[in-house]
Every structure is written in C-alpha cells, then in structure tokens.
C-alpha cells in the first residue's frame with residue numbers, strides 16, 4: 001500500500017485494503033482450473049515486440065520512449081503508461097491501474113460494450129500488460145521503473161521529444177520488492193481473466209507471469225522502498241501484506257485453487273493479526289464479509305459509522321494530493337457491492353441497527369459520480385472534455401505543449417507557465433481534484 005493512502009486510512013480507521021479480498025472471495029463462482037494445468041513455472045517468458053502506436057485516436061500523441069529498456073538492458077519497455085502528467089514509468093501504481101482496469105472490465109465489460117468502449121478498454125489494458133510481461137524477463141527479476149524522476153522533474157517537454165537518459169530500477173532476490181511484485185502478479189492474474197476468451201495464448205502467458213511473481217513476492221518478503229531507497233520519495237510503501245493477499249485473491253479467482261484461498265485466509269492473521277478470536281474462527285470468509293460491510297457502511301453518509309472524511313456537500317475527501325482518488329474508488333466499491341447484493345439475492349445489509357438496500361449503495365455511488373461530473377460548488381466537471389466547464393490548465397506535458405513547438409528540457413516550462421489554456425485537450429483525464437473547502441485552482 002502506498003504511504004499516502006496508508007497513513008490516512010489508518011488514522012481514520014478505514015480499511016480500504018480489506019474490501020478487495022472480500023470481493024475476490026465473493027465472486028469465486030467463475031473460477032477456472034484449466035490454465036494451471038497447461039502452464040508450469042518452467043515455461044520461458046516471451047517478450048512482446050514493438051511499440052509503434054497503432055489505432056492512435058489522439059492526434060496530438062505520437063511514438064515516444066521507443067528505446068526505453070533497450071539502452072541499458074536488452075528489453076523493450078516502450079509500452080506502459082507514464083505517471084500522471086510526467087514521463088516516468090512507475091511500475092507499482094501502473095500495476096494497480098491495470099488490476100483495477102481488469103476488474104472494471106470483468107464486472108462491467110458488457111456496459112462498456114454497449115457504448116462501444118470495450119475494445120478500447122481492452123487495448124489500454126494490453127498496452128500495460130505488454131509492458132509488464134517485458135519488465136519480467138526472468139522468474140526472479142522485475143523491472144519496476146523507467147526514467148529518473150529527478151531528471152524528469154527538471155524538464156517540461158513532450159514525451160515525443162524526450163532525449164534524457166532512461167535508467168531502469170529492478171527488484172530481485174537480493175533487492176526484494178514484495179509489494180510491487182505482488183501488485184504486478186495481481187495485474188497479470190486479473191488481466192489473464194480478461195483475455196481468456198479473446199486470446200488464450202496471451203492469457204496463459206499472463207497467468208504464468210502472475211504465478212512466478214507471486215512466488216517471488218512471497219519467497220523474498222521485503223519492501224521495495226527498503227531495498228531501493230530512491231523510490232521512497234515517489235511511491236513509498238508501508239508494507240506488502242495487503243498486496244500479497246490481493247495477489248493471492250486474484251490468483252484464486254483466476255484458478256479456483258484452494259492453495260490461494262488458504263493463503264488468503266491464513267495470511268490475513270499473519271499480516272494483520274487476529275483480535276481475541278480463535279484461529280478456526282478466522283479461517284472463514286465471513287470475516288472478510290464483515291470487513292466489507294464495515295467499509296461500505298463507513299462510506300454511506302447516514303450510517304452510524306459514517307466517516308467524517310468528506311466535504312460539506314458530501315464528497316468523500318481523504319487527502320489533498322489527488323483528492324478524487326478516494327471518492328472515485330468509493331463509488332466503484334459501493335456500486336459493486338450493491339450489484340453483488342443483487343446477484344446474491346441479499347436484499348438488505350444490516351449494520352448496527354440500520355439497514356440498507358442495494359439502491360442505497362447505488363444512489364451514493366451516483367452522487368459521487370455526479371459530483372465529479374459537475375454537480376459541485378464549482379459547477380465544473382473534473383473529467384476533462386466532459387460537459388461545458390472543465391479544467392483548462394491540467395498539469396500534463398503533452399496537453400500543455402503545442403504539437404509543433406520545438407522544446408528541449410528547460411524551455412518547455414514556458415508552456416507550463418503559460419496563461420493560455422492547454423492547446424491539446426486531454427479528453428477523459430481526471431484532474432487531481434478540489435480542496436477540502438471544495439474550491440479548485442485551475443491554473
């Protein structure tokens with residue numbers, strides 16, 4: 001878990017990390033066993049070639065970072081995602097992004113298909129998983145970063161024009177990084193389910209990587225931000241227990257193997273302790289369900305345990321840095337939990353003398369989505385390109401620099417400082433979000 005979130009969650013009594021295990025456990029019905037039978041740890045990973053943009057729908061984007069991985073090592077790390085508005089590829093948040101995207105596709109792919117977005121979502125996911133496959137060239141080595149953040153932050157330039165050195169950072173047996181390896185395992189296990197029916201060979205390859213990475217993470221338990229101090233400044237980690245459980249949950253979901261379920265049940269006690277309960281009572285998914293209910297009820301505004309981490313008009317608000325990350329995640333979990341209630345014919349959720357229906361969860365989730373899309377005191381959509389009023393000055397290099405501008409590392413800053421709106425609209429980008437007082441500074 002990243003430090004930012006961890007500190008907030010601990011201090012406010014939240015347990016975000018628990019809900020993910022519950023949900024994995026709740027939807028076990030779809031589990032399958034076939035992949036494991038066909039693939040063994042000994043299979044040699046294959047590398048995915050080439051990164052020339054195909055089907056590019058964004059006129060102001062072109063090829064960039066084509067030599068990533070190739071100068072230092074013989075790797076093709078040209079795909080993957082840059083972090084936020086900058087040009088570093090950070091493996092930890094990138095893997096989490098892929099997992100959540102997989103999850104959204106698995107749950108709501110039919111809705112995406114109805115609005116003709118499913119293939120785009122799958123392509124975006126594959127753009128990351130292609131990268132992750134190449135970043136894991138042998139069983140016990142995982143590359144977790146491309147680029148030097150100090151150098152990168154000193155520049156403001158389009159990725160297509162970048163010429164700086166792109167050093168690599170990796171974890172292995174000597175420099176373990178259990179959270180990043182496990183998060184990557186989760187990404188690949190969940191993506192293997194997405195691609196199973198589309199491309200069985202690719203799906204099997206992802207699954208093999210997921211298994212190997214889980215073994216690496218579980219065998220060499222150590223935090224990557226202890227092994228590699230330089231990562232502390234960006235995506236610091238407070239521990240790897242939650243990622244190991246998250247990875248095991250996805251592997252269980254992908255395989256139905258009891259081994260992973262036992263891991264999820266037993267390791268919860270090892271990593272997070274058990275309060276005055278016998279071990280046998282802990283070896284039960286019921287505890288995960290209770291945690292999920294507690295989280296859902298902390299989110300709902302009128303529950304006895306409602307979190308006070310929200311703005312006056314009801315936006316879940318936990319931290320100033322990237323404030324929309326928590327409300328958007330909360331909306332996803334609430335709508336999902338409501339849907340799980342419907343599919344399991346659970347009419348009512350009872351909690352400390354109150355009861356909730358799936359509609360209550362859906363209503364709450366929609367209120368957050370509406371807030372993000374413009375029903376807020378600023379009357380502004382925080383999703384760029386949506387509605388009539390949205391941020392014009394997002395902190396994004398490609399968006400802020402005209403395509404035909406010739407910039408090097410430093411002189412591009414005049415575009416960051418420019419008082420004119422960004423020349424390229426980053427349609428679909430979500431900005432960091434409002435302050436606790438619900439103002440937003442668009443500059």
Ligand SMILES: *[C@@H]1O[C@H](CO)[C@@H](O)[C@H](O)[C@H]1NC(C)=O
Nearest residue numbers: 003225232233236237238239
């Ligand atoms: C990173 O997290 C560790 C563990 O919580 C903490 O001791 C350390 O001070 C953090 N480092 C930075 C730069 O925030």
Ligand SMILES: *[C@@H]1O[C@H](CO)[C@@H](O)[C@H](O)[C@H]1NC(C)=O
Nearest residue numbers: 410411412413414415416417
């Ligand atoms: C941009 O603004 C920063 C301060 O915010 C300043 O240090 C820098 O010199 C400016 N650069 C250009 C090219 O205008």
Ligand SMILES: *[C@@H]1O[C@H](CO)[C@@H](O)[C@H](O)[C@H]1NC(C)=O
Nearest residue numbers: 320435436437438439440441
């Ligand atoms: C809202 O909060 C921000 C950040 O704390 C602060 O900079 C700003 O002045 C506040 N605005 C108002 C209108 O209180």
